[in-house]
Amino acid sequence: MAAMMAAGTVGDHHRYLDPLVGTFEGTARLWMKPDAPVMEFPSTVTREWILDGHFLKETIVSHSDMGEFKAIAIIGYNNMDGRYEMVWMENMSTALTTMHGSYNPDENVFRSYGTMRDPATGKMVTQWSEMDMSNHDVHIAEGWSVGTNGKAYRSFEGRFERTAG
Numbered sequence: 001m002a003a004m005m006a007a008g009t010v011g012d013h014h015r016y017l018d019p020l021v022g023t024f025e026g027t028a029r030l031w032m033k034p035d036a037p038v039m040e041f042p043s044t045v046t047r048e049w050i051l052d053g054h055f056l057k058e059t060i061v062s063h064s065d066m067g068e069f070k071a072i073a074i075i076g077y078n079n080m081d082g083r084y085e086m087v088w089m090e091n092m093s094t095a096l097t098t099m100h101g102s103y104n105p106d107e108n109v110f111r112s113y114g115t116m117r118d119p120a121t122g123k124m125v126t127q128w129s130e131m132d133m134s135n136h137d138v139h140i141a142e143g144w145s146v147g148t149n150g151k152a153y154r155s156f157e158g159r160f161e162r163t164a165g
Contacts, residue, residue, distance in 0.1 A: 022165025
């Protein structure tokens with residue numbers, strides 16, 4: 001019973017995510033492949049604690065010429081495995097993407113790693129991202145993917161400023 005209680009206890013690793021709570025607005029920039037032109041989308045990111053503070057729910061809404069993009073991520077710290085875990089789902093895919101990560105409080109950087117199936121090629125793609133959380137009111141995120149040539153390229157960049165919370 002003590003092990004179950006410890007596995008389900010919200011602790012410091014959960015609290016490191018507190019600066020993410022609130023509503024943020026900014027621009028997301030995407031590159032679909034290394035030589036593709038950048039696509040920019042005005043975006044709103046809203047994050048809130050759910051399930052008694054065990055998980056952070058992230059809701060993203062972006063607008064483009066292709067229509068409205070919506071995504072939800074659930075982020076939490078797994079006490080048993082000693083790492084952050086995330087599930088990502090969106091309205092432009094039927095797949096769930098899972099990632100795992102770490103937070104370095106000395107650097108104020110949240111890092112995540114994972115794989116997803118590229119819808120264009122059908123192959124698994126390695127991805128990773130970093131979010132600078134040193135300013136609680138401005139979050140800067142960068143993401144990379146490994147291209148079909150085996151080389152990493154920047155696939156995402158976002159800068160979001162707190163508007164509420």
